[in-house]
Amino acid sequence: MNKATLIRFATRAAVGTAAAAAFATSALAADPVKVGLALDISGPFAAGGAETRDAINLAIKLLDSKLGGYPAEFIQADTAGNPDQAKQIVDRMIQQNKIDFFTGVTPSNVALAVGPALFAAKVPFITSNPGPSQYAGAQCNPYFFGNGYQNDTWDEAAGKWATDQGIKSSFIIAPNYPAGRDHLTGYKRTYKGQIVAEVYGKVGQLDYAAEIAQIRAAKPEAVFFFLPGGMGINFIKQFVASGLSKDVRLVTSPASADEDTIAAVGEPMLGLFSTSQWSHDLTNPANIKFVTEFRKAYNRYPTFYAAQAYDVIMSIDAAVRDVKGDVKNKDAVLKALKAANYQSNRGPFKYGTNNFPIQDYYLRVIGKDNAGKITNKTLATPLKGYQDAYVSQCKMK
Template identity: 40%
Template sequence: MTLRAIPALAAGVCLALGAALPAQADIKIGFLATLSGPGGTLGQDQYDGFMLGIDAAGGKLGGQAVQIVREDDQLKPEVGRQAAKKLIERDRVQVLTGLSFSNVLMAVYRDVVNSGTVLLVNNAGPSQIAGEMCSPFYFSTSWQNDQQHEAMGKYAQQKGYKRVALLAPNYQAGREALIGFKRYFEGEILSETYTQVNQPDYSVEITQLRNSNPDAVFIFYPGGMGVNFVKQYHQAGMMGKVPLLSGSTVDGTTLPALQDIALGVMSAGPWSPDLPNPANRSFVEQFRKKYGRTPSHYAAYGYDSAQALNAALAATGGRLDDKKAFEQAMVKANFPSVRGGFRFNNNHFPVSNYYAFEVVRDPAGGVTLATRETVFPDHQDPYHGKCKLK
């Protein structure tokens, strides 16, 4: 049975890394993510990437044995908050990682950082946490929500699109996605549509798009939402006629279901499977070998989380009790990131390049993301100036 086939459990799951773990591991990590429902592929890729990162570090982090306790937040903020409290108070984890969706992250955030637990996120990135709510205990190896969509907005501006329609699910990351796109796009926004989270049918919205005759359409629909929207966009005859721009919609979690339907769709972000650095080549090769599929950016940032932890713990001698020393070690963590250059900003979000990607056919006849251009070099999120950390 593969890891993807293991049912997501509400109770913690302890997994041995390599050989069987001792009764009391030196480093105890809680992994909290969306592992079920239409968004479950995001959390599973985060988890698989994180576990592969531990494998790459020799099955330990900073030379210390590791115990993982896994929880499924079910994309429900209250479930996530209860799970986080369990991980902190009962399981006594020293690090909490994962976090797929911003509404869940916001629900658990204060409980985690107020407890002094290290919170290492590898997807969700709400603006408040990047700004005035930043914490010395919080780190992200992914992005602040606006950033990838800022890159797509700038790309649309550079391509000369004048009239663009925008769609996203109605929750924090969806709203921040459209804010990010509009920050760098100077043309006319024909419509700004927010749909229900996990909405399966977009026929009404797509009919409205066809009638408005936009130059391009921009969407943010992660996981199963993206599969449904892109398929219905194709079925409506709009694919290839009206350019489809996206963020976190066409990626390693959705392309296996979309295949040729997604050819030509554009996306943006700081990572793609074809980035030509040695760490990324090794990561993609090992991920495909272990899991039998191409990794998504969720897996890539999960992998970087494990690598960052490994570097920081090596610098502290495997200790987490001195929180200030560990924070400084994380800020300075030097590790071979899959995105190439990597550094934490003052708010502990990454500063990195952002690229435009196109869905193309790969040499094996499948589909993949191909890097087309660098939209932003060394891009900082727009909220870091509100963070008081130095």
């Protein structure tokens, strides 16, 4: 018996208007809200995938496995950072699982691969990490929410800071895939010094001997790099071992300077600068709760991957609450997601017209805390209330 039949039956039985409304609400809640989680637990982005998984599981636990107070089902699968594998998984989630929301992927090439199917099926894709320029600009879509950041923005903050510091020359390096190109574009957009070389390596590359030789020959004042996961871990180790860190300043994004990389590299991380829209030492109440709960659950500081994934689940929770569980009302769901009616662990933010955040970006440095633990410390805010550079290309209103 469907919802409409139930309501007609209640009316014929003279239960009354109030009882019929209650019956309808009960019917809405009968089917769980379904969230597709396509995680990268294996492959070149596994470190970020594991952090994403752990934060999502923490959020689910704190929400008692519900969203907006309604029963929820979370369907997890490993994409291994592979666009073709991810497309197969997403097709299955749409057709078989009938998901209402989607999140979880780490790299931008996967986000770009799965987006079209999700948009066609009218499934909101709230990204827990990638913020490709295509979805911020000409290919923006009402069903895509770049909840964390737009790819270029970390690096725009880094480029501005490097310029303000009077750094006159930079060597820049990233893997050759959409996010790598976006991140270096962001740095170049705001950095006013000389780019002595722009180098793109392979995704998953672990040997940087050739690139370090190029850096030695170019003699830059700084190296800006975007090398997430094992790529960054190996690059930093090899760079410091080469002795170049004594004369060349390293600047990066949180993808190569957060707690997972610190745990893998140790002392060579000291003095590394990075920019991010979030840090574990931000003092807003939502972040204090998140960091406390994460450390209690996993006995370590969370990374930005974890912070973003946790925020996404909380944003979905708020949207489901605001539509009173009626997740089939797509217009209402999109409006509720865009309202972002929840307390973010990064502090205040709002979505721009392209569904990417307007928010602050912080400068951090890696040092030791009062207990002697190597970790990040927030120093400054190079960009305040910042909107990405692609918003004018987006035709949404």
